[in-house]
Amino acid sequence: MRFGIVIVSLALLTAGPAFADAGLNLVMHGSKNGAPPCSSCHGETGAGQPAAGIPRLAGLDARYIVRQLESFTSSTRANSVMHPIASALTAPERTAVAGYFSGQTPPRAKDTVPDPKLIAAGAALAARGDWSKGIPACKSCHAPDALGTDGTVPRLAAQSSEYIVAQLRAWQAGTRHDDPLGLMTAIASKLDADQVAAVAAYFSSQPVNGAPIGAPASDPVAEETTKPVLQGFAPPPENAIPNDDFGKMVRLGENIFQNPQRFAAPYVGNTLSCSNCHIGRGRLAGSAPLWAAYVAYPAYRSKNKHVNTFEERMQGCFKFSMNGKAPPLGSETLVALETYSYFLAKGAPTGADLPGRGYPNLQMPARPFDYARGQKVYEQNCALCHGTDGQGQAAPDGRTVFPALWGPHSFNWGAGMGNIKNAAAFIKANMPFSRGGTLSDQQAWDVAAFVDSHERPQDPRFTGSVADTRAKYHDGATWMYGKTVNGIVLGAHSVPPGKR
Ligand code: HEC
């Protein structure tokens, strides 16, 4: 009993007294208009009844809860139990219950499906997806520890597995169809029954308060073999990585690629990861995959006017895209990344221009690209994840989920993505994330121009003058550096490069 009192008074402190009073009152006693007490099904602290498919509400973001109550009311999320209950709540009552439940501490996961094989299959799909079927990694949106992000994407860790299965089926059946940009509708439609069971078992078994102690640094390995995404070359599957010193280096390279803040910290000056722009851990065709790059070097680059080795090419992405420092040639960081790339390219012919290399080239648009049109595209298709301010979103544990597109935490002015041509090609093929190919070419150009018309860290090759730096490195119609946008000369107010 004393426990209950402690939890409630904590909620009072975090949610604010009036809020929590009204919320707690509704949860325990229901509403004047006839909504029953939420506690009778979801429990006093929102722990839910996992085995009965009644979701845990504790610790879910308040805005997400309000959005779901609205969807139950309008039946864009059709549910015969929650429809009358949500309809009976007034707007202030929704805010109050949402505030109350979001302030509760979610219970630790109870593993209701103790099947290690199923959980392992779910873990692999959650961390890696299955791009051969167009299924992205669940954790790319639901966050590395499945904790979700503020308001946009709900936490899945410790959620009821019966409930998760029911939601994925509801999207497949079209009875839940208010998900933003149709993201979950599209993803659920690609999952088969085994995959649904596996991800549900996995997420329900995950703890809420961070990774379990002693958790492996690497994500679990997928069992399936990789199939080509475009016709052409397919990199070997994860489970082909040998269990020896070579294999260790491959795994280190993959870890650096996925989480450079942790595995290559001295060389990183922003919150991005290599895989943010080379999606699917450098495997996905059309997203500058590592296997296609590896066999294309050494090569002459006009950017620095000499023949670059593969290692030197990667140094460039550290210096510009990661806004950091180039790791020394031969350092463990570059050797590991090169080993990972070599592994992915196994069997590919040297010097071949493999289909799927780089980002698919986009012709110049019919109408010149336009900032104002791009802003509209951005608001409708991108702000959901990258934020109206372009700064992205992090999980409650601080790890980046949606990367920053401009500002001090993004790539610097020297990066390839700062060239509207590259950005448009990347965006057309890969964004909105998991729905690549849905924007028109014109929309991709317009939104790329909008993204690349914002201030970001200075070009490390800055000569002391913006005009001079533009003339030397950014002299082309698809670079905004040095041009005036909304009364500001881009590059004139950049923070120095190389700071996190
Ligand atoms: C009779 C049992 C019952 C009662 C009482 C009840 N709920 Fe529910 N609730 C459910 C069930 C079952 C679901 C799962 C619906 C589905 O499968 O879509 C649910 C789902 C929800 C969800 C969606 C959670 C998510 O993760 O998307 C929210 C929010 C919610 N309920 C809020 C409330 C609130 C607030 C109250 C009290 C005013 C309440 N519920 C009362 C049974 C109940």
Ligand code: HEC
């Ligand atoms: C592209 C981003 C994205 C990816 C990838 C993604 N999700 Fe989601 N997911 C969302 C969003 C956004 C919502 C909230 C939908 C809403 O508001 O109705 C959501 C909601 C959910 C929910 C409902 C949770 C609840 O409390 O009701 C489940 C279950 C879910 N996702 C499972 C998955 C699984 C399993 C995968 C991987 C196979 C996955 N998601 C991949 C964006 C994503």
Ligand code: HEC
């Ligand atoms: C559903 C969420 C979501 C939406 C919507 C979305 N993105 Fe992304 N975006 C992501 C994720 C996740 C990544 C990183 C991919 C990865 O690591 O696998 C990303 C990466 C990027 C990157 C490269 C990394 C960086 O920080 O520069 C750019 C550029 C980008 N997105 C632009 C856009 C644009 C423009 C739109 C709208 C047309 C858009 N995105 C819509 C989730 C989203």
Ligand code: HEC
């Ligand atoms: C902000 C986005 C971004 C980030 C982050 C990023 N890159 Fe790149 N990378 C690019 C772009 C843009 C290109 C040029 C693609 C093209 O030419 O089509 C590129 C090219 C490459 C190439 C050469 C590809 C080829 O086919 O020639 C390699 C290798 C590479 N990057 C490795 C990395 C590594 C390793 C990291 C992390 C340390 C990283 N990148 C981080 C955007 C990024």
